[in-house]
Amino acid sequence: MKGDDILNFLTCFKVPEVAKSMAHLLVTPEERKIIEIIEDDIYSIKDLSTLIEKKFNVNGEELVRKMYKRAVLNKVEVSDGIYYKTSEFYDRIAYFCQYETDIWLSVPRKIRDEIDDWYVTTYAETAEPRVKEVIDGKKDVIENAYFFTLQETLDLIDSLDKQIYSVPCNCNAVSQRCEKDKDVCLLFETGINTQWDRGHGKLLTKDEAKAIVVRADKNGLMHTSETDQAICNCCGCCCYPIRASKVIGTTGIWPKRRYDIIWEESKCVNCGRCVKICNFGAFVKEDKKIRYVEEKCLGCTICSSQCHVKAIKIKKI
Ligand code: SF4
Ligand code: SF4
Ligand code: SF4
Structure with missing residues (x-):
C-alpha cells in the first residue's frame, strides 16, 4: 500500500501516527478495500456478502466472518438485528498481537x-x-x-x-x-x-x-x-x-487494593521468594536480609500465598 492508496485506509481505520509504517500488516489488500468501501456505514451480513462477491471473486459470507474473527470488522446491534461495521486500529491491534504474534514480532522493537x-x-x-x-x-x-x-x-x-x-x-x-x-x-x-x-x-x-x-x-x-x-x-x-x-494517578484505587500486608520479620527465613514474586519491588534483599518497602506495595497479596513459612499475612482494609 503506497501514497494516496493507503491514506484513505489509515483514516477509515483510525491508524495512529506511530503505527502508520506497519499498518499494511494489519489487513489484506481485499480487507483494506472493503474497509474503504464501508467507511462509516453499517451492513447486514447479506448486503456485505453480496457487495464483496460483486467486487471480488470470493465467498462473501466467509470473508465477513473471517474479518470479524480478526477484529477487522465489528458487530453492532440495532433494533432489527446485528450489523457489521469497520473496526479500528485500537480494537484490531490486540487481536493482531495475540493471534498473529510472529508478524507482530517482525515489526522493529x-x-x-x-x-x-x-x-x-x-x-x-x-x-x-x-x-x-x-x-x-x-x-x-x-x-x-x-x-x-x-x-x-x-x-x-x-x-x-x-x-x-x-x-x-x-x-x-x-x-x-x-x-x-x-x-x-x-x-x-x-x-x-x-x-x-x-x-x-x-x-x-x-x-x-x-x-x-x-x-x-x-x-x-x-x-x-x-x-x-x-x-x-x-x-x-x-x-x-x-x-x-x-x-x-489512581494506583491503589484501580485495581482497588483491599488488603494490607503484615510482614512478620521474626518468621522470615530470608528465602527471597517474595522478592521474585512481587511485581513492584516491595520486597528487597540487602546483605542477605529481606526488607519490606511498604510504600511500593499495591496489596495484590500474591507474596502472602507464596511465602511458605507464612511470614506474610494479609489484613482486610
Ligand atoms: S488485564 Fe491482566 S490478564 Fe488481562 S490481558 Fe491484561 S495483563 Fe493480561
Ligand atoms: S517469602 Fe517469606 S520467608 Fe521468604 S523471604 Fe519473603 S517473607 Fe521471608
Ligand atoms: S502484596 Fe503484592 S505488591 Fe505488596 S509486597 Fe506483596 S506481592 Fe508486592
Missing part, C-alpha cells in the same frame, strides 16, 4: 514500543472517566476493578454459573515485556465483539481454570477481577489496567 505506549495512553484516556464515575459512586465497577487473593479467585470460579474460557493475555501480547505465562486471561462474556463470539478461546472446566490461577499465583501473576466478566492474572510490566492507572 522501537515501533512496537511506541505503539505499546500509545495503547497505554489511549486506554488511560478512555478509562479515566469510568474510573472517576466509580470514585464518585456513580458506577459500581469497571474492568479489573479489584485485586483478589488466591483463595478469593478460586472461590469466585467455584461460584460462577457462566462458562469460562481462556485467551492469550492481550497486554502481554502487545507489550512483550516479560516471559510470564501467557494463556492466563480467563473470560466469561460471550456477547457480540467478545473473543468468544469472534471464534477465539479455549473452553475450561472449573478445575482447569483453578489450575491456571494457582500456577499464575506461583509464577508471580496478580489476580484482578470485577467478578462478572473476567479473571485476569496480570504482571506489573505489561498489564494495561495497572499501567493506565499509574498514568491517571
Whole structure:
C-alpha cells in the first residue's frame, strides 16, 4: 500500500501516527478495500456478502466472518438485528498481537514500543472517566476493578454459573515485556465483539481454570477481577489496567487494593521468594536480609500465598 492508496485506509481505520509504517500488516489488500468501501456505514451480513462477491471473486459470507474473527470488522446491534461495521486500529491491534504474534514480532522493537505506549495512553484516556464515575459512586465497577487473593479467585470460579474460557493475555501480547505465562486471561462474556463470539478461546472446566490461577499465583501473576466478566492474572510490566492507572494517578484505587500486608520479620527465613514474586519491588534483599518497602506495595497479596513459612499475612482494609 503506497501514497494516496493507503491514506484513505489509515483514516477509515483510525491508524495512529506511530503505527502508520506497519499498518499494511494489519489487513489484506481485499480487507483494506472493503474497509474503504464501508467507511462509516453499517451492513447486514447479506448486503456485505453480496457487495464483496460483486467486487471480488470470493465467498462473501466467509470473508465477513473471517474479518470479524480478526477484529477487522465489528458487530453492532440495532433494533432489527446485528450489523457489521469497520473496526479500528485500537480494537484490531490486540487481536493482531495475540493471534498473529510472529508478524507482530517482525515489526522493529522501537515501533512496537511506541505503539505499546500509545495503547497505554489511549486506554488511560478512555478509562479515566469510568474510573472517576466509580470514585464518585456513580458506577459500581469497571474492568479489573479489584485485586483478589488466591483463595478469593478460586472461590469466585467455584461460584460462577457462566462458562469460562481462556485467551492469550492481550497486554502481554502487545507489550512483550516479560516471559510470564501467557494463556492466563480467563473470560466469561460471550456477547457480540467478545473473543468468544469472534471464534477465539479455549473452553475450561472449573478445575482447569483453578489450575491456571494457582500456577499464575506461583509464577508471580496478580489476580484482578470485577467478578462478572473476567479473571485476569496480570504482571506489573505489561498489564494495561495497572499501567493506565499509574498514568491517571489512581494506583491503589484501580485495581482497588483491599488488603494490607503484615510482614512478620521474626518468621522470615530470608528465602527471597517474595522478592521474585512481587511485581513492584516491595520486597528487597540487602546483605542477605529481606526488607519490606511498604510504600511500593499495591496489596495484590500474591507474596502472602507464596511465602511458605507464612511470614506474610494479609489484613482486610
Ligand atoms: S488485564 Fe491482566 S490478564 Fe488481562 S490481558 Fe491484561 S495483563 Fe493480561
Ligand atoms: S517469602 Fe517469606 S520467608 Fe521468604 S523471604 Fe519473603 S517473607 Fe521471608
Ligand atoms: S509486597 Fe505488596 S505488591 Fe508486592 S506481592 Fe506483596 S502484596 Fe503484592
